[in-house]
Amino acid sequence: MDNTSYDLVIIGGGPIGIACGIEAQKKDLKYVILEKGVLVNALYNFPENMTFFSTSELLEIGEVPFVSDRDKPTRKESLEYYRRVQETYNLNISLYTEVLKMTPKEEGYTIVTGKGDAFAKAVIVATGFYDTPRELKIPGANLPKVKYFYDSPHPYVGQKIVIIGAANSACDVALETYYKGAEVTMVVRGAGINERTKYWIKPNIENRIKEGAIAAHFNSQVTSISKENVTVNTLNGEIVIENDFVLAMIGYKPNYTLFKNIGLPIDDDEFRTPIFNEETLETPLPNVFIAGVAAGGLKTSRFFIENTRIHAEMILNHLEKKLKK
Incomplete structure (x- = not known):
């Protein structure tokens, strides 16, 4: 050329x-x-x-x-x-x-x-x-366990995963990995699931959260990531979650x-x-x-x-x- x-x-x-x-x-x-x-x-x-x-x-x-x-x-x-x-x-x-x-x-x-x-x-x-992708600007954001693209639920079977975000991609990933056997925790900056989430996904994810099948921390933010854990700042203070993968579905x-x-x-x-x-x-x-x-x-x-x-x-x-x- x-x-x-x-x-x-x-x-x-x-x-x-x-x-x-x-x-x-x-x-x-x-x-x-x-x-x-x-x-x-x-x-x-x-x-x-x-x-x-x-x-x-x-x-x-x-x-x-x-x-x-x-x-x-x-x-x-x-x-x-x-x-x-x-x-x-x-x-x-x-x-x-x-x-x-x-x-x-x-x-x-x-x-x-x-x-x-x-x-x-x-x-x-x-x-x-x-x-x-928009990338996280926090300690540990470049660890191999942090993913900004999602392809398949298979790698997360039996794993503890944290999903950051609450729009279509994050909710899709949370549901699909949960149904395939992952232990899913969502960390959401806002007070609830994004209002623009697709109409057939929003009630599903909200019901899974309500019944406790998928854990969710609203008004919260991941502040650091390590090989074994994720640190989250919540309304009730800082918590540490044992974790295998972080899926940052933040746009x-x-x-x-x-x-x-x-x-x-x-x-x-x-x-x-x-x-x-x-x-x-x-x-x-x-x-x-x-x-x-x-x-x-x-x-x-x-x-x-x-x-x-x-x-x-x-x-x-x-x-x-x-x-x-």
Whole structure:
């Protein structure tokens, strides 16, 4: 890839990055998609047994039908679907290619990656957020027992686990591991289960807590983690819980380290939102665009695959006019 020149470099090989690649291909632009991990890396990090809340139709891109066994597809089905989309269009995508830096050059940008440099007249940042977890900032947070992603309940069979959080992911994990034989304790900063938790999960987790099957400490915070224990500050004082694993299901964030390294301007509002034109998705950096859920900053409930699929057409229609001037 050294010194290759492109009309467009797309950073991120998730659904929206793929959609941008399809639109670039339709417009005969020379492009490449750079993905730091596997194809649709964020979806790959979803739990093994996850089912989408949306229908398969709302997740379709590139006019490729998404056929699933049920109305709402599974993680496995989504991975196969986006692989099939990539194969259908034979997209130019470089996997395991992490973007390290971007520097402006005359009429474009130099993109520095772990596999060499590339030059681009235009850049789309479509990096999502799910593969960048919010991490704990407490002693012991980097111990191997602390997990920020959850894949399967099997490793936690017969184990004492502490789950931090009270939204959808935390409640899903608490229930699934409990049903598979883990001793589950939830530690929740607020006074109860998050009100936005899915309607079929919330009563289930609340009933398990009420009957004592799952322990829960509300208005509480984990203050330190050791190999054998977790220390929790509660309303009734500090307690120590014997513990094998900590699952920190406390949310995700855009890759702000990457944003800084490529010079992407960020608003100083509470959501640290990337700055961009709402009509064209162009940032203050000329010919640099942001697409997909990363555009919402820390407000991760603003954008989804379903309502950002249109970003690809919005950007490429605008970019085509600019490049042909």
